[in-house]
Amino acid sequence: MRIFRKITTPSNYHHHQLRSYVSTCRAVVLPSFGGADKLQLRSDVPVPPLKPNHVLVRTRAVSVNPLDTRMRSGYGRSIFEPLLPLILGRDVSGEVAAVGESVRSVIVGQEVFGALHPTAVRGTYTDYAILSDDEVTPKPTSLSHVEASAIPFAALTAWRALKSTARISEGQRILIVGGGGAVGFAAIQIAVAAGCNVATTCGSQSVDRILAVGAEQAVDYVAEDVELAIKGKFDAVLDTIGVPETERMGINFLKRGGHYMTLQGEAASLTDRFGLAIGLPAATTFLLKRQIQYRYSHGIEYSWTFMRADIEGLIEIRKLCEAGKMKIPVDKTFPITQVKEAHEAKDNKLIPGKVVLELD
Known part of the structure; x- marks a missing residue:
């Protein structure tokens, strides 16, 4: 060197x-x-x-x-x-x-x-x-x-969904699908720190640590029927798994006016399949159709979420870490x-x- x-x-x-x-x-x-x-x-x-x-x-x-x-x-x-x-x-x-x-x-x-x-x-x-x-x-x-x-990439991804898109506030109910992964686990801690009531689905190995950071309910999706175990409706759903089944479930758990956010947007995969010239417009069209469909059928907002640099978010994440409220x-x-x-x-x-x- x-x-x-x-x-x-x-x-x-x-x-x-x-x-x-x-x-x-x-x-x-x-x-x-x-x-x-x-x-x-x-x-x-x-x-x-x-x-x-x-x-x-x-x-x-x-x-x-x-x-x-x-x-x-x-x-x-x-x-x-x-x-x-x-x-x-x-x-x-x-x-x-x-x-x-x-x-x-x-x-x-x-x-x-x-x-x-x-x-x-x-x-x-x-x-x-x-x-x-x-x-x-x-x-x-x-x-x-x-x-x-x-911490930063996962926490900023969660931050963007919950704070920039859904604009969560104290007293709201938030559902995190896949709370055991880094983004899901960060999202739980951000929502708890914001004074929200948090429910999550996760694997059995994650239940204890999710409850330890303040989630009210952690449902083992293998052992339990999630749709029976989780009660009531939510203001926002962050779906870190993003398969058709979790999307259907997440949408149905939302109150009118609520936000469904998925990490698994189609933009990159459609673009890889069809190239930038066709794939990117196709992805945009696909997203727009979904947004209109769900706004009409369920009265909810639908979005793909991904990490963006956000210095205010990063500073808030640092403060949560220093207060012992954020750890991955x-x-x-x-x-x-x-x-x-x-x-x-x-x-x-x-x-x-x-x-x-x-x-x-």
Whole structure:
């Protein structure tokens, strides 16, 4: 690794000091789509120059999200194929190594965490990740880098659905379908913190920890008939499973004026099947039809939800973490040198919960 090239920042910058800046670093590169064996750890991957709003993060931990293994297998190929090789990874926890000249929110040396947008091409499976200043915030001091890295992408996905789309408020009833996964578990904690009454469906192994963070009801969908076990109607349903059966059920559990939100929107899969020119308009049409259909038949709002960078959301998530109201359990960590093994474990469903890669 060529280590440091000194660069000066403009004299009006409020930290008058020389910045050290790396030109190359280690990164896990994906040259083509496929199995975990496609991932390559390279030691001389270029670090592009920072734009004015960029933050260079010395990575300590990154979590493996379902999006990472899906992208590796070719999900979203219509968007990403022309951009190969990719660096996967969305979440990061680490220290600020350098900042662009317009960054004021964090300073060099500070511990931070954050997440990239789903379509970012240069991800976080690298010693030096680059995020914009609205994608990082100081790391909660109560959490280790491993714990912190598991949170931002999942929590921001849940935040966008519950806070931006459904605009949940105190006293409302919220149903989370699939509360055991990272997004579902984050959503439960966000809704509980907002003063909502939360019911959820989950696997038997998740029941205890879901009740422990304040959900009123956790229904084991294997052992129980969900539609008999859950009573009454809800103001919002977040469906993290997104199969036709959970969609039908979720819609039927809503009050008039309620919000159904699914993580499994058709945009990427339709676009992959038919290409951008046909697939994206087809997905838009499909969504619009659903929205009109459900507004007419059930009087509810229907939406596809996905993570977007949102600095207010990230700051609120940090505050929840610091107050002990947001945590996503990490089941296993791997060193970055074992990234293939980590992906294989997720592919083969050997580890149900969060997997984190550590970088030293």
